[in-house]
Amino acid sequence: QEKTEPVKLTLSTTTSTYETGLLDYMLAPFEKENNCKVHCLSLGTGKAIQVAKDGNADIILVHARADEDKFVAEGWGVNRQDVMYNDFVIMGPKEDPAKIKGVKSATEALKLIADAKQPFVSRGDDSGTHKKEKAFWKKLAITPVSAKDSWYMEAGQGMAATLKIADEKSGYVLVDRATYNFQKDKTRLVLLMDGDDDLLNPYGIIAVNPEKFPHVKYDLAMKMIEFFTSERGQKMIADYKKDGAQLYFPNFKNPRVCK
Amino acid sequence: MDYILEGISEAFRLILSSDSEFWNIVWLSVKLSIISTLLASVIGVPAAFFLVIKKFRGREFLITVSNTLMSIPTVVVGLLFYSILSRRGPAGDLALLFTQTAVVIGQTFLILPVVVSLTVSTIRSLDKSVSETSVSLGANKTQQLLMFFSEARFGVAACLITAFSRVFAEVGVSMMLGGNIRNYTRTITTAIALETSKGEFGLSIALGIVLLAVAFTINFFFLKFTKLYRTVD
Amino acid sequence: MDYILEGISEAFRLILSSDSEFWNIVWLSVKLSIISTLLASVIGVPAAFFLVIKKFRGREFLITVSNTLMSIPTVVVGLLFYSILSRRGPAGDLALLFTQTAVVIGQTFLILPVVVSLTVSTIRSLDKSVSETSVSLGANKTQQLLMFFSEARFGVAACLITAFSRVFAEVGVSMMLGGNIRNYTRTITTAIALETSKGEFGLSIALGIVLLAVAFTINFFFLKFTKLYRTVD
Amino acid sequence: MFRLENAQISFSGFSLNSGLLEFEKGRIYCLTGPNGSGKSTLLKIIGLQLQPDSGSVSIEGRAVDYGKSEELLKNRRNISYMLQDSRLFYASVFDNAAYGLKIRGLGAAEIKEKVNKILKMLEIGHLASRSLKGLSGGEAQRVRLARNLVIDAPVYILDEPSAGLDTRGRELLAEILSSYNKEKGATIIFTSHHKEEAYRLSPEIISVIDGKVSPIPRENVFTGSAEKTGEKLYRFRNENISSIYFSSDHAIKDKVSIAIDPEEVILSLTNVHTSARNCLPGTVKNIKEIPSALQLTVTAGEDFTVLITKNSLEEMSLKENSPVYMLFKATAVKVIN
Amino acid sequence: MFRLENAQISFSGFSLNSGLLEFEKGRIYCLTGPNGSGKSTLLKIIGLQLQPDSGSVSIEGRAVDYGKSEELLKNRRNISYMLQDSRLFYASVFDNAAYGLKIRGLGAAEIKEKVNKILKMLEIGHLASRSLKGLSGGEAQRVRLARNLVIDAPVYILDEPSAGLDTRGRELLAEILSSYNKEKGATIIFTSHHKEEAYRLSPEIISVIDGKVSPIPRENVFTGSAEKTGEKLYRFRNENISSIYFSSDHAIKDKVSIAIDPEEVILSLTNVHTSARNCLPGTVKNIKEIPSALQLTVTAGEDFTVLITKNSLEEMSLKENSPVYMLFKATAVKVIN
Ligand SMILES: Nc1ncnc2c1ncn2[C@@H]1O[C@H](COP(=O)(O)OP(=O)(O)OP(=O)(O)O)[C@@H](O)[C@H]1O
């Protein structure tokens, strides 16, 4: 059988999916079966979408529902599919001075933190996580500003770095579960609340629109979407574990919609 | 190209604005960079003199180490001091992490090798007759060193400018040790990193242009003021 | 401190390992940095000579611009070339973005001002008698320039080492233009950035130590081989 | 060889004009004049190191075109030019001395032979592998000289070649230049602030004062034959002069030029027996007042210039056509070339 | 003032030992010797620029302690030291000349006055605001001299101060040094490769050959009074010498030292009338053979040294105790100090 040079496919994605190793795990069989080489760009959500809008990626995998819809609506992308979700948790100092332990709703927990003026470290980088957090403040009609509100800090950095700042400042922080699993042994902070449906974090996969950029490898991109949403792909996601914990939950068939 | 054009117009808007957050960021960048450059000079220049003047075993080795340390990535410097300043680290009780002081410490360390290596090369390329002549005319140690600098003024200028540039442009240390905390430790470069990660490329470029404009102004006045350009030639 | 200790032991493990992915990353970093340094020298050194030898209006201005451009943050260089090389940019059809070539282009541009500024200062600090004497003994233009370099060899060494260090340590350009794609454009510094963002600080420090070890080796052989250390003094 | 026609150059506050100035192949010229009078500047113009603002320089009848860099380089390489403040490069003594040969593309073996030879001639052979560090002033000057003298060129232009040299060094330099001139027919142009040097080597003297150039007549220089008459003692004669005794440490071939310093001649009215080997009868031909002394021309076969004080003249009541004897020691006679 | 006891220093292939060497306050010393013989090295030791490997240097009876840097600096500042290859700094001529005063902490007005004065004395006042660019060799040397001579120090140590100077420059230098010595009692130590200079200025001559130092006796140096006898003509006398005529362009105060070059003296058996102003009767006291000549000691009130050729001696059949006349011109007599 003749072997041709593998085709290059550029996937623009958020840091979290890449850094947890999920993509390396998923893409190995895909590359083999399709004789292609997937170039993963692991970027912040905003940057990941922007790079695709500039025509520099063939497909994106991100978690920022509103932005994803806008991306499709403006015609940059086609065929958005739900792939999986994980969720966020709130971490904080063991002493829990704001007393959020046991509270069921994330909105309520943040209100307690704000009322107690306990340090809270925000991603502050317009990432999916930051957007989620901002949605809670909006609901509470609070607009905290870094430094002006002495308890509120915008880190403007990635998840791990933000968590480290929270650790240093003994503050509360909104963390995705993958990062939590990964860092829980390296931080003094502990998990104080999770399980609220509001904290769900769904991922979508979108092919870049070949009408906008004729050079994109649309067919291959479609194949990848098919692969991620196939029964086999979904099972692979469910099977992916790190230190015995499942990181992502497939949801192509039954999207758990979050408000 | 869109981003560049967008960046240019945005840069003008920023510079003409009276947005206090923006100007605080600019001022913080300048302040931290100048302090770091000064500190690194105060430590690095005598060290360089020592390396050139004293003859001892391992001198060339130390110079090579200094040359090597010019290659240290900013993030690594950030991580090293993070490890030290972190609550769990040996200097954790000082609570310096994510403060401006931490940034200055890291930045000083970052450019120390630049100052040392360039000063060493500057002094080495000077003729021995400089110090011999000034001594023969009655110069004391300080006056002798001053004459070294006066004779090597183009080299010294280049050294200071290079060190300042390095620190003004760096992001890794400021990010790791300052934390890019809004209204507190956010500098132009960490702001650029943030905007870039948000995909706000135009704004990033605008901030880059602002940074260059500031650097140009500083260079210009530095050179004018210290008369480090050849007036006698 | 834990991270530092972990970093040191991890660094040893990596260096002693035969992990081909790791060694490819190291090799790519070295390769790209050397190519960029060479390119920047080939362009920058003649430019510096031009700036020193030719007298024209705006010369000091151009030198100040070059000094200023030493302050350009790596990310901004990355963004500028991103704008140009991006599919929607003017050079989009070349499909160079996220390739090694793109990194080399960006890095060369990044250190060009370093080469120009330091070379200018090196040549300026040389006495006129160097060129006059070589001409009086019958040197042609090339031989004259060679003598300049021979006489300024410590300055030249410092200039090349500084440029190489800058590019070897930089991450912004490699990240923006290379994309940190595994097995393709991942360099030591982008790997460090990745590990840092994962929170794997120990591994980051280990990679930093590896980078410094490589830099030390290169510096050492560069200086030995080119005999740029003062043999006559 | 070289011909300068009103070659002119100006700096703020100083300007030099060569007037019409010619240098003939195979001769030796010495430029003298006060500090800052323009000697070095003039040398640089002759040696094509400096382009005059106006006027022309021609070499062997061909005007130099400063635009043609290749031709210019070729012409320059025919000149071994030593700047007054020529720089020693950061390299060993040998490498410094070899530089001119190296850039002329000579082979390593040839370079080695020639350089070692010239270093030995200048008595600094033992310094070959030394670095510049610690070289004494005179040693450094000898290295500079070696660097220029090792080059095989038809023309040597040397700006104050004897600066910093001891007596022996000046002697060696004169010997080498003289042999280059005699054996290879080399043209030599140099500057000096010391009269002895001009006397020792250079029949043609060109004075540069305040940027104005004027060849000046040679004083008491005579050419003829010599024969040995004693230990280190020689007797000079030519068609007009029957005998002048002179001493020399070196063997003298039969043809020789000698020079006598006008200040070293004593006039006497009678023929006396003294330790002065020379006592020539002659006639005062001309008396000229110059600052602080009188300059007499005395004919004794050839014209001699003699400097005496005014008082002596009066005391001896010398006039034109007075008969006199000229007394001078054998050591007052310098052998040229 | 300075006393060196076996001060010794070695470089690879060269070593210098001062032996016992003393320099007295208020005198002038000239070091002579071949290139590389160690003159500059010796000067550096005397001037505290170089610490000897062994032996001692004492100043006014106090041994120099090289460990005490403050004391060392104080001592150094009492010396205006001019290195053989002293460097001009990248600054204007004025600033260069002012350097020594500036680091001694003088006020701006005083510096300005002094510097301008010395520049004028060295006839380079017009260069004050010039940069180094384009300075001629002699001009640069005058700037170096100005930089050292402007310093008011009890001791001047100058390594080849006359290098590159024209005749006028050497004259100015000699005048200034002489006046510093006479008026301020300054001690002056310098080196030179030119005999005239030693004769013009320095009664005490110290020879350095191959690292070995030996003070050599002064020749034909006499001290006495002078009176003017004609235009530029003076008559010297002291208790032993009744009259020696000499010429001088400058006014001579009554006390004066003179020196006569042994080579410029002619011996005569009879008293003759010549243009030589001086004809002193004396007696041959001693005859000594030296390389290439004979050295006679002739007593004529004081002892004179005279150099003549062997043949002259034989011809004149001079022996010890022969009566002779010494002939020499007024211009052959050099005024010292
Ligand atoms: N640092 C040194 N290393 C090696 N040799 C040295 C050093 N300094 C001086 N010398 C040697 O010592 C000798 C004496 O040098 P010095 O400069 O004292 O000579 P000098 O008598 O002043 O000669 P000149 O008349 O040429 O100025 C020279 O042969 C010189 O090469």
Ligand SMILES: Nc1ncnc2c1ncn2[C@@H]1O[C@H](COP(=O)(O)OP(=O)(O)OP(=O)(O)O)[C@@H](O)[C@H]1O
């Ligand atoms: N580039 C220049 N700019 C200004 N003046 C200059 C320049 N070059 C030379 N001069 C002046 O021209 C004059 C002649 O200089 P030059 O070097 O020819 O003198 P010189 O006769 O060689 O003197 P010396 O005997 O001191 O070596 C000097 O007064 C000098 O200051």
Ligand SMILES: [Mg+2]
């Ligand atoms: Mg000159």
Ligand SMILES: [Mg+2]
């Ligand atoms: Mg000397």
